[in-house]
Amino acid sequence: MRVWLKANRILPLTMLMKKLKMKLAGYFRYYGITDNSRDIENFRYLVRRLTFKWLNRRSQKKSYTWIRFDRMFKNFEVPKAKINEGIATIKISRSIIEDTVKFKAKLPDSAGAYLICAKGVNVLPERMKQLEYKFVNELPVIYVGIAGRPTSRVKSLRNRDFKNHFNGTARTSTLRKSIGILFGFEKEFENPNNNLKYKFTNRHEDQLSKWMKDNLVMNFVAIDNPMEFELYIIKTYEPPLNLKDNKSERNKVFRKELSILRTTAYMNN
Template structure:
């Protein structure tokens, strides 16, 4: 795990500087950091963080889950997270509700299937590109490594598999916000 972690921390993607082709078009794991706590939504500024190179880790994810249609870091991260819609990105859902963006539901019976209105999706994409950086590593079966990263960095926006006491109340509130 230590060797994978070192590789992950060596590979940095800065959306305002790097082109998407820097990201492998293969399965892997990634760690997302904010450029500082001051750029985060109000509800996140006072949380407890683990830091990488002086930056707070806010989210960990993978591309290549056996049940997923998207098995590429480039497609999962750049296309879905930095440019997509909240419908296909838990990271976007979390950040969008924390910013108070207006939801647009797919249907009235399921309040989990939503995106934000177009102008808020665009605003979120710009904010993410300007304020987040990503560390990544190519790995064929990233699920076990994802759990290791969640346990190591305790990112506040990871709701699933995050058993940490750190920011537990925040995650509970965030989960509620995402479903209302």
Template sequence: MKESLNKLLENTFIPTIDMPTKLPDAAGAYLICAKNTDVLPVRMKELEYSYVNGLPIIYVGIAGIPASRVKSIRKRDYRNHFNGKARRSTLRKSLGVLFGFEKEYESETNNLKYKFIDEHKERLSKWMKDNLILHFVTIDNPMEFEIYLINTYEPPLNLKDNNSEKNRTFREELSKLRTR
């Protein structure tokens, strides 16, 4: 784990500078950090954060689990998170609802399947590219490593598998926001 963690912290992707091809087309794990807490949605500004390389960690994720259609960090992070629809990215869902962006539901009976209206989808993509930095590592079976990262860094936007007391009330409120 220690070797994978060191590699993760060495590999940085800055969306406004780096080409998407810098991200590996392979399975792996990643940390998403904000450039600083001032750029975050209001509800996130006063939270407790863990930091790497001076940056607050807001989310941990993986790509390439056997059951997933998305098998690589490049496709998961660049296509789904930085350019995608909320439906395929829990990170986008969380940030979008925290910014108060307007949702478009795919079904009148299922309020979990939504995207943001086009104007807000574009604003969210631009904000993410301008304000987030990604640390990544390739790893064949990233699921166990993801749990290790969540337990180690306690990122506030990870709702699943995050049992930390740190920011618990915020995560409960975020979960409710995402289903309204």
């Protein structure tokens, strides 16, 4: 932000403040997470001081006193640091799953982001039991995702992501694909020449759905711009089953091995 303000200080004030507001709003949407309030407050404070500094260096004559500058900041309605709604928790238990209407009333039919945790490391496939984890409510985070990608026809935590992960097939859920592979479930390919498009046998898909409903917990937050949130939660929680955009050194070897397993036509169980 320091470099940007220095380079753009010559812009007309209205244009400069419009661009600055957009940058701040984007930053707060991305980083405005529960427990991060101090950092985003400090960021806004820094931006305010840097803006004052560079506006006063646009000419030989000082342009603003702090009183006049704060009045200008207020008039332009510069956004304040804002925390998004904290991550709420739904425990995926058999009783909630069986009572579909009751469950759907709790899970929003809207865009959002979610974390999926296991009820314990001991319930996970053998290859995952020795991994390092970040924890939410003392449960290991294994996967994160979002509902609301621009390319998705249905942008709903309830009717897309929950449905695909817990009642779908490996063809529509990368989470199911990873877990099923780690359990050694049998693949059924749509095309023998394409190792990427497959689901598991019906028996194994049913077995996988039951295991997930019994052993996983879905934590979610409904937000309007989940794309800006996704990279943050991947970086924060370093989930081992997220292969894309996961740059963490933690469990890096495991993720590479999993990627190979997911694209291998046949496995030795």
